Amino acid sequence: MSVIESVKFIATHPLTRDNTFKSLLRFVRWQIGSRLVPGPIVYDWINGSRFLVRAGETGLTGNVYTGLHEFQDMGFLLHVLGDGDLFIDVGANVGSYTILACSSRGARGYAFEPVPGTYMRLVENIHLNHLENRVKCLNIGLGSKRESIAFTTDMGPANHALASGEQNENTVSIEVSTLDAVLKDERPVLMKIDVEGYETPVLEGALETLKKQTLHSVIMELNGSGSRFGFDEARILEMMRDHGFETYSYNPLDRTLVSLQGKNMKTANTLFIRDESLVLEKLKTSPQVSVNGKQF
Numbered sequence: 512m513s514v515i516e517s518v519k520f521i522a523t524h525p526l527t528r529d530n531t532f533k534s535l536l537r538f539v540r541w542q543i544g545s546r547l548v549p550g551p552i553v554y555d556w557i558n559g560s561r562f563l564v565r566a567g568e569t570g571l572t573g574n575v576y577t578g579l580h581e582f583q584d585m586g587f588l589l590h591v592l593g594d595g596d597l598f599i600d601v602g603a604n605v606g607s608y609t610i611l612a613c614s615s616r617g618a619r620g621y622a623f624e625p626v627p628g629t630y631m632r633l634v635e636n637i638h639l640n641h642l643e644n645r646v647k648c649l650n651i652g653l654g655s656k657r658e659s660i661a662f663t664t665d666m667g668p669a670n671h672a673l674a675s676g677e678q679n680e681n682t683v684s685i686e687v688s689t690l691d692a693v694l695k696d697e698r699p700v701l702m703k704i705d706v707e708g709y710e711t712p713v714l715e716g717a718l719e720t721l722k723k724q725t726l727h728s729v730i731m732e733l734n735g736s737g738s739r740f741g742f743d744e745a746r747i748l749e750m751m752r753d754h755g756f757e758t759y760s761y762n763p764l765d766r767t768l769v770s771l772q773g774k775n776m777k778t779a780n781t782l783f784i785r786d787e788s789l790v791l792e793k794l795k796t797s798p799q800v801s802v803n804g805k806q807f
Contacts, residue, residue, distance in 0.1 A: 512569050517576065524577040525764060526805055534803075538576050542566075553639065557589075557802055560614035562607070562636050570607055570668055578802035584703075584730045584780050585611055586763025586807065590797040591728060591790060592616040592701060599623075599720075601653055601690070601713060602705035602732075604668050605632040612701070614640040615800075621693070625652035625662050625685040626670045652687040653706070655715035659684050671707035674739040689716030698725040705780075708736030714750055721754040727790055729756065729783040733774045748773060756783035764807050766794045 512520070517538060521527050527534035545552060545566040554564050554575055564571040573580030588608060592598060594617035600609045603622035612618040622637070624630040630650040637646050652660060652672065661673040665681040673682055690713065699720065706713055710731060720726065729751070733744050748758070758771040759782045768791065774781040784790050799806045 512573075520573070521576050525582050526578045526802055527576070529805075534576065541572065541575055556615070557611065557800065558615040560610050561639050562605070562610055563632070563639060568605070568667070571605065574607060578805070580607065581778070581780065582763060583761050583778060584782065586800075587728070587730070587761045587782060587794075588612055588701065588703075589616060589800045590763060590766060590794045592618045593793070593797075595619060596701065597621075597697060597699040597725075599690070599694070599699045599702040601703065602707070603633055603648075604629055604705070606636040608703050609633075609642075609646055610636060610640055613642050613645050618645075620646040621697075621699075622646055622648045623651060623653055624648070625650065625687075626664055627683060628664060629670065649693065652685045652709075653690050653693075653716060654687045654709065654712040656687075656689065657692070658687050660687055661685070669707060671736070672709045672740075674708075677739065691717055691719040694720055698723055700725050701728045701730070702726060703730040705732040707732075708739050708742065710737060710747055711740070711742040711750075714747065721751075724785075727784060727786045730780055731783060732779050733781045734779040744774060751783050755785045757785075757787075758782065759784050759787075766807075768794075 521534045521538055522531050551563040551565050553561055555561050562571060570580050579585040588611055592612055596618045598612035598618045598620045600620060600622045603609055603624045606622060609620050609622045613620045622633060624633045627650060634648055637648055661682040662685045663670045663679050664683050704710055704713055737744060758774060759768045760771060760775050761768055761782055
């Protein structure tokens with residue numbers, strides 16, 4: 512993200528647009544400070560949670576600038592999860608969502624991250640938050656069957672399974688399993704899937720998991736990147752509807768759900784909900800969250 516893009520992001524973000532000057536000052540301090548301090552910086556986040564962040568790590572620095580990089584989806588997670596709930600993070604990267612779920616909200620978690628270097632950063636953040644007994648980290652990919660496939664390693668948060676015909680010198684062969692095989696008797700309530708276009712095989716390997724009635728919500732990235740594999744997002748929407756899920760957007764400031772016709776066209780992620788009345792009750796009764804002095 513360029514400086515101009517970062518400034519625009521901060522100026523329009525729901526948690527910072529009412530006090531842009533203070534937020535931009537935090538941005539400037541980070542830009543200077545992160546270059547003066549060698550190595551990662553421990554950043555104190557929400558409800559006692561923390562993460563290790565380095566200059567240039569887009570998602571984590573977005574949390575530094577605004578409080579919550581992906582406000583709608585992170586706000587939903589903070590409002591809908593309770594103590595002891597099971598959260599599944601598919602494509603966890605360095606662990607932002609898992610930290611929020613399991614440190615800030617007291618949930619249990621599974622965090623899947625296939626790229627070894629990124630997985631090491633994930634584990635560092637789990638250790639930093641003393642979550643070893645609540646979070647199971649797995650250095651594997653997920654798909655429709657057990658196999659080994661190549662993943663890119665030099666694209667940061669955009670690392671992905673290598674598509675047929677795609678050329679990249681920096682790849683690694685990763686063991687792939689299915690979500691159904693890993694979870695077995697587990698009963699998740701919320702799942703986040705961010706796999707850079709590989710959503711279709713992940714869902715094909717999670718058909719039993721999707722049937723579990725405890726699973727009331729799924730946050731899934733649908734940004735068109737599945738086309739690199741020849742996948743159609745219409746098939747994903749159909750698959751989720753077959754399991755009783757409909758699409759929504761969420762406003763954490765007033766805790767309202769808006770029903771959508773298809774995927775969310777305003778953000779990269781789409782929220783799928785199966786039991787609207789249950790979710791609304793959870794959202795209504797959840798305690799307020801304070802982020803950078805703003806409560807919601």
